[in-house]
Every structure is written in C-alpha cells, then in structure tokens.
Amino acid sequence: MLLSECSVRDKLIITSVLKEDKTAMRLSNIGIEKGTQISVVRALKGNKAMIISLLGKAVILSKSATDVVVVERV
Amino acid sequence: MFKILLAGLPNSGKSTLFNLLTRGNAKVGNWHGITVKNLEKTVKINGDIFSVTDTPGIYSLKAYTLEEKVSLNAIKNQSGVIVFLSEAINLKKSLKIVKELIAMGKKVVLAINMLSELLKSGGKIDKTLLQKACPFPVVIGDFNKKEDASMLISAVKEYKIAPFKLDIELAETALSIPIYKECAFDKAVLQGILAPVFIITLLALTLYLSFGKYGAGGLLSSLLSYLFNLFIPISENFIRSVGASEFIVNLVVEGVLGGILGVLTFLPQMATLSLILTVLERSGIMSRIAYLAEAVLYKTGLNGRAVFSALTGLGCSAVSVLSTGGLENDLVKKKAMLLGGGISCSAKIPVFLLLGASLKFPFLYIVCIYLVEVFIALFQLFLADKLLVKGERAPLIMEMPPYRLPSLKETLKALLKIVKQSIIKIGTVIFIISIAVYLLKSLSLGLEYIPNSPQFSILAVIGKTIVPILKPLGLGDWRIASALVSGVFAKEAIASTLIALYPKGINMELERLLPLTLFIMLYPPCVATLSAVLLETGKRFFVKYTLNFYAQAYLFSLALRLIILKPFLLIILAFLITVLVIYEKIHGRKKLKTKQISSFKVRRKAKLFNAATPNSK
Numbered sequence: 081m082l083l084s085e086c087s088v089r090d091k092l093i094i095t096s097v098l099k100e101d102k103t104a105m106r107l108s109n110i111g112i113e114k115g116t117q118i119s120v121v122r123a124l125k126g127n128k129a130m131i132i133s134l135l136g137k138a139v140i141l142s143k144s145a146t147d148v149v150v151v152e153r154v
Numbered sequence: 155m156f157k158i159l160l161a162g163l164p165n166s167g168k169s170t171l172f173n174l175l176t177r178g179n180a181k182v183g184n185w186h187g188i189t190v191k192n193l194e195k196t197v198k199i200n201g202d203i204f205s206v207t208d209t210p211g212i213y214s215l216k217a218y219t220l221e222e223k224v225s226l227n228a229i230k231n232q233s234g235v236i237v238f239l240s241e242a243i244n245l246k247k248s249l250k251i252v253k254e255l256i257a258m259g260k261k262v263v264l265a266i267n268m269l270s271e272l273l274k275s276g277g278k279i280d281k282t283l284l285q286k287a288c289p290f291p292v293v294i295g296d297f298n299k300k301e302d303a304s305m306l307i308s309a310v311k312e313y314k315i316a317p318f319k320l321d322i323e324l325a326e327t328a329l330s331i332p333i334y335k336e337c338a339f340d341k342a343v344l345q346g347i348l349a350p351v352f353i354i355t356l357l358a359l360t361l362y363l364s365f366g367k368y369g370a371g372g373l374l375s376s377l378l379s380y381l382f383n384l385f386i387p388i389s390e391n392f393i394r395s396v397g398a399s400e401f402i403v404n405l406v407v408e409g410v411l412g413g414i415l416g417v418l419t420f421l422p423q424m425a426t427l428s429l430i431l432t433v434l435e436r437s438g439i440m441s442r443i444a445y446l447a448e449a450v451l452y453k454t455g456l457n458g459r460a461v462f463s464a465l466t467g468l469g470c471s472a473v474s475v476l477s478t479g480g481l482e483n484d485l486v487k488k489k490a491m492l493l494g495g496g497i498s499c500s501a502k503i504p505v506f507l508l509l510g511a512s513l514k515f516p517f518l519y520i521v522c523i524y525l526v527e528v529f530i531a532l533f534q535l536f537l538a539d540k541l542l543v544k545g546e547r548a549p550l551i552m553e554m555p556p557y558r559l560p561s562l563k564e565t566l567k568a569l570l571k572i573v574k575q576s577i578i579k580i581g582t583v584i585f586i587i588s589i590a591v592y593l594l595k596s597l598s599l600g601l602e603y604i605p606n607s608p609q610f611s612i613l614a615v616i617g618k619t620i621v622p623i624l625k626p627l628g629l630g631d632w633r634i635a636s637a638l639v640s641g642v643f644a645k646e647a648i649a650s651t652l653i654a655l656y657p658k659g660i661n662m663e664l665e666r667l668l669p670l671t672l673f674i675m676l677y678p679p680c681v682a683t684l685s686a687v688l689l690e691t692g693k694r695f696f697v698k699y700t701l702n703f704y705a706q707a708y709l710f711s712l713a714l715r716l717i718i719l720k721p722f723l724l725i726i727l728a729f730l731i732t733v734l735v736i737y738e739k740i741h742g743r744k745k746l747k748t749k750q751i752s753s754f755k756v757r758r759k760a761k762l763f764n765a766a767t768p769n770s771k
Contacts, residue, residue, distance in 0.1 A: 128449050140444065142448050142458065
C-alpha cells in the first residue's frame with residue numbers, strides 16, 4: 081500500500097519508491113528508501129502531510145511525497 | 155594561512171560555527187536551507203590566520219539545487235581542509251559523503267556536532283571505535299561552544315596528509331541512535347483543534363508584543379517618542395541661537411528631524427517583530443508551522459516551506475526574495491517571491507502605526523492588516539494555480555529539527571544587526587528623502603521659498619499629476635500621491651513624507667484611510683526587493699512581478715472604495731466568492747475521482763513491482 085493510505089502509529093517498512101525523479105532523490109537524501117523502517121507519528125486531516133519517524137529523527141512529508149512511497153506493515 | 159571550508163548536511167550547525175570562529179553574523183536558524191551562498195572571512199585565531207568559508211548544506215555530491223551546486227564548486231576548488239559537520243544523529247548519512255570526499259583526495263576533518271542532543275535522547279557514540287574506522291581527525295562535541303570549536307581548530311592546524319580509506323560499516327557500529335520520541339508539546343499542538351489555537355495564539359502574541367500598547371515594542375516606542383519630543387525643541391533653540399536663517403531652521407527641524415525621528419519612533423516595533431521572528435526561526439517552531447501550513451498551502455501550488463519565505467518577508471522583503479534560492483524549482487521560487495513580497499515588511503510598520511494612530515483600536519487595525527494581506531496573497535496564488543500558471547509542483551520533504559533554545563548572545567547579535575541596518579537605512583535613504591521632500595514642498599516652480607503654502611510647491615505639482623489616477627480610489631490628495639511616490643524607494647519614506655505633509659497629524663476619515671492602507675499593503679515592495687527579484691529571476695518575471703503588485707493594489711483598493719460607497723456590492727462579492735467555492739468543490743470531487751483511479755493504478759503497479767522483486771524487503 082501507499083504511505084499516504086496509512087494511519088498514525090502504523091509501523092512500516094518501505095518496499096519501493098515509485099518515481100525515479102527529483103522527488104525520489106530528495107526522499108532518498110533524507111533516508112526514505114527501500115528497506116528503511118518507519119512509523120507514522122502524526123498526520124494532518126486527509127493525510128495532507130505526515131510526520132514520519134525514521135533512524136531516530138522525524139521528517140515531514142506532504143501528500144504528493146507519501147503518494148510515491150510503497151510500504152508494508154511490519 | 156590555514157584554509158577551512160565548512161561543509162555538511164543542511165542544518166548541521168555550519169553557520170553557527172562560522173559565526174563563532176569569525177565573530178561573524180551569518181543568518182542562522184533551526185531548519186535546512188538558510189545559507190544559500192558561500193560566505194568567506196579571514197580571521198586571526200590564537201596568532202594564526204584562518205580563511206573560513208561557510209557553504210550551503212548538501213545531501214550528496216550530486217548537485218540537485220542551485221545552492222548545492224554552489225557548495226560542490228567550493229568543495230571541488232578547496233585546497234585546504236574541509237571540516238565536514240554532521241549532526242550526531244545524521245552520522246550515517248554524512249559518512250557516505252565523507253567517503254566520497256576522501257576518494258576525491260580531500261583533507262577532511264569530521265566534526266560530529268550536537269553531541270549533547272544525542273546523549274540527552276539516550277543515544278551513544280563510541281569515540282575509540284569511530285576513530286579506528288576513520289583514519290583522519292574526528293572531533294566530537296557541540297560546536298556552538300568555544301572549547302569544542304578550539305578542538306576543531308587544533309585538528310585543522312595539526313592536519314598532515316589526506317586519508318585514503320574509511321570503514322563505513324565499522325564507523326556505523328560506533329553509533330547507537332535511540333528511537334524517535336515525539337515531545338509532549340508537539341503531541342499537544344500538532345493535531346486537532348489545538349493546532350489552529352496554537353497558530354492563532356502565536357500570531358496574536360507576536361503582534362501584541364510588537365504593536366500592542368503595552369507590548370515591548372509599544373512601550374519602548376512611547377518612551378522614544380517622549381524623548382524625541384524633548385529633543386526637538388532643544389535642537390530648534392540651539393540652531394536659532396547659532397544665528398541660522400529661518401530656512402535652515404525649518405529644513406533641520408521640520409525636514410530632517412521631523413522625518414528621521416518620526417520613523418525612528420517606530421524602530422522598537424520593527425525590532426521587536428524581527429526579534430520574535432529570529433527566536434521562532436532558531437527554536438524549531440517554524441518547521442512545525444510549515445507542517446501545519448501544508449493544509450492550506452498545497453491548494454496554492456506551494457508547499458509548507460513557503461512559510462519561511464512568508465515569515466522572512468515580515469522582516470524584510472528583499473531578504474525573503476533572496477532566501478527563495480533554496481526552493482525546489484523555478485515555479486515554486488517565483489510563487490514564494492510573490493507570497494514573501496505580498497506580506498508587509500517591517501519597513502511598512504511606521505506607516506501603518508502612523509495611519510492607525512488616530513483610530514480607536516490601532517492594534518486591531520494592525521492585526522486586520524496582516525490577516526487581510528495573508529488572505530489576499532493566498533487567494534491570488536490559489537487563483538494563479540487554478541487558472542494561469544501550470545507547472546511542476548514540489549512536495550514538502552524536510553527534516554523536523556528538535557526544539558532548541560536560541561542562544562541569548564546570538565539572538566542579541568541578530569537583534570543588533572537588524573537595529574543597525576534600520577538605523578543606517580533611516581540615516582541615509584530616509585535622510586535624503588526627508589530633505590528632498592522638505593525642499594520640494596517648500597519651493598515653488600519658480601524656486602521661491604513658500605514654507606506656508608505647500609499647495610503651490612513643486613511637490614504639489616508632481617503629486618497633482620498622479621492625483622487623477624488615484625482619485626477613483628478616494629485618494630485624490632496630492633499629499634497622499636507624493637507619499638506613495640516616495641514609498642517606491644523605501645517604505646519608511648511614506649511615513650516621513652506624511653509626517654512632513656501633515657504637520658498637525660493624520661486624521662483621515664475611514665473611507666479614505668482604508669483604501670490607502672490597502673494600497674500601501676499591496677503595492678510593489680521597495681527598490682531593493684525589486685532589484686533582488688530582477689537579479690534572481692530576470693527581466694521578464696521582474697516586469698510581471700512589479701505590474702502584478704500595482705494592478706492588485708489598484709484593483710483591490712478600488713473594490714474596497716466601491717464597497718464603502720455602495721455596501722450592496724459586498725453582497726455581489728460574497729455571491730462571486732460562493733460561486734468560486736462551489737466550483738472548486740465540484741472540480742475537487744472530479745479530481746478526487748481521477749486520483750482514486752490513478753491511485754488504483756499505482757497500487758497495481760506496486761503489486762507488480764513487488765512480485766517482480768520478491769526480495770524487496
């Protein structure tokens with residue numbers, strides 16, 4: 081499923097990032113890449129933006145970014 | 155001379171270290187992308203000369219944004235030592251870049267910053283193991299402290315040969331990172347009803363502390379006003395006692411002192427607002443605002459990061475324009491410039507305070523100004539996104555920094571910088587404009603001195619040529635026209651000109667005051683900002699940018715004037731807005747359906763992708 085469809089407190093593992101463009105590169109820059117374990121800390125109504133925790137830190141992702149991240153529940 | 159290049163991931167503390175080493179005043183803040191250009195300074199540290207260069211943050215050695223290209227060029231050309239700063243928590247990411255730097259043959263010192271934050275959150279770092287994995291100087295500490303920065307300087311001085319290897323796997327085992335824990339404050343304010351309450355309280359507090367009668371800005375301003383009122387008669391008596399002519403006395407007292415001190419009276423409000431913005435920038439609250447603002451900004455084609463441009467615009471529009479360099483693409487950059495330029499900068503504060511002084515609730519007037527201009531800026535961007543400008547959107551992808559208590563010394567330094575810049579501007583640009591305005595309003599076309607008949611002066615002639623354009627807005631007064639012309643150069647000049655032309659105080663009726671306020675809010679920012687736009691984007695956008703601001707100022711003020719004169723027009727306007735909202739709702743639903751279909755396609759693609767790569771986990 082897509083990260084944008086997940087809910088708060090979901091523990092997930094990234095299985096792929098769908099795009100191979102600047103967005104994917106920027107996601108990879110902050111650690112959002114295949115195999116990374118993440119969890120959803122907080123989300124705005126309609127998942128317009130999410131706060132994700134990974135590797136001891138938090139990152140903010142808008143819906144257009146979470147729409148390209150494919151995850152599975154751990 | 156020792157050459158040091160400070161490089162590292164964004165928000166790793168490079169500019170803070172630069173300021174500490176060079177006693178500089180580079181802009182710092184608790185989010186990524188503040189530094190957009192290299193800064194270089196040569197200093198003497200313990201008898202040795204160092205050339206220190208601060209660079210914008212990089213995530214990899216493949217440049218993606220303009221400022222990353224700037225950094226990479228500096229790295230490639232660096233013959234001295236590269237101090238690679240890494241937030242302790244981001245060490246793994248930094249090690250990959252450090253390895254690439256070593257492969258390029260660069261001399262690297264790895265500076266692991268913000269150690270106390272790592273330890274506080276329960277993380278650990280094994281220095282011995284890390285040093286074993288990295289056969290080059292590794293310094294660990296908090297590089298906003300002098301003693302830790304001195305360790306770094308010693309490491310640079312003692313540097314001998316460039317390293318040739320780095321055992322990343324071993325280095326990674328030296329670090330233990332705790333699981334991220336959301337702090338209680340974030341838990342409370344980043345969700346539900348408390349989120350808008352948080353934003354509104356923050357905004358109200360900021361505005362009250364800056365402009366409220368009993369806020370810091372208001373109280374200091376009253377004190378300054380009292381002191382200036384004592385000072386002006388003393389100066390006048392002194393100049394008369396020296397035997398100066400009436401012309402000189404009036405020029406100095408009415409022209410120079412009246413204009414300059416009139417604007418200086420409002421310096422405390424400008425400084426307080428800038429100080430609060432600095433604290434917000436450095437504490438990490440801005441990133442939380444960016445997250446919450448995404449709910450609104452995504453509708454305008456911008457993302458939450460534009461909040462930084464908008465809030466920087468509250469301080470100075472020119473700085474806001476220059477700070478857009480770090481944004482994702484040209485379209486986002488231009489839209490952020492429109493947003494930043496559309497927010498009244500601190501230079502407009504004296505004008506609004508002066509205009510609102512005669513009102514019953516001046517603070518409410520100021521609050522309304524900020525609310526209205528944010529609404530208009532967002533509304534315009536929303537319309538532009540829907541009807542005019544199509545282009546690549548940039549998603550919001552940013553690290554959320556932890557809360558940090560801004561250092562008192564650094565904050566005061568930033569405040570002094572702002573005050574100094576304002577005083578210099580008032581002492582030069584406003585000084586010249588004040589003299590020019592006084593001369594133009596006291597001399598007739600035949601250069602006759604007519605201090606008591608300004609309506610026949612050169613300024614009146616100039617103002618009257620513009621009056622026909624402004625008349626439909628209810629601003630058909632040559633004094634207002636002249637003030638608006640002077641504001642093209644610097645916004646404070648509107649205040650100094652109004653003070654000169656309304657010696658008995660401004661006491662306008664509401665039907666004139668409101669369109670004037672709206673016009674000043676919306677017409678183009680000062681020459682410095684427009685130059686920055688020209689420099690950053692080129693002639694074509696510069697012309698569009700300037701014309702857009704003139705057009706919006708004129709049209710919105712005209713609409714307001716018409717509504718004031720014929721209130722039933724408000725009903726028509728409300729009807730038009732309702733139609734627009736209904737259209738957006740219907741259009742939005744259609745879009746949602748299309749998205750649901752494409753989301754289904756994406757899921758199918760993902761399934762196929764996972765089936766093709768069974769070991770993807």
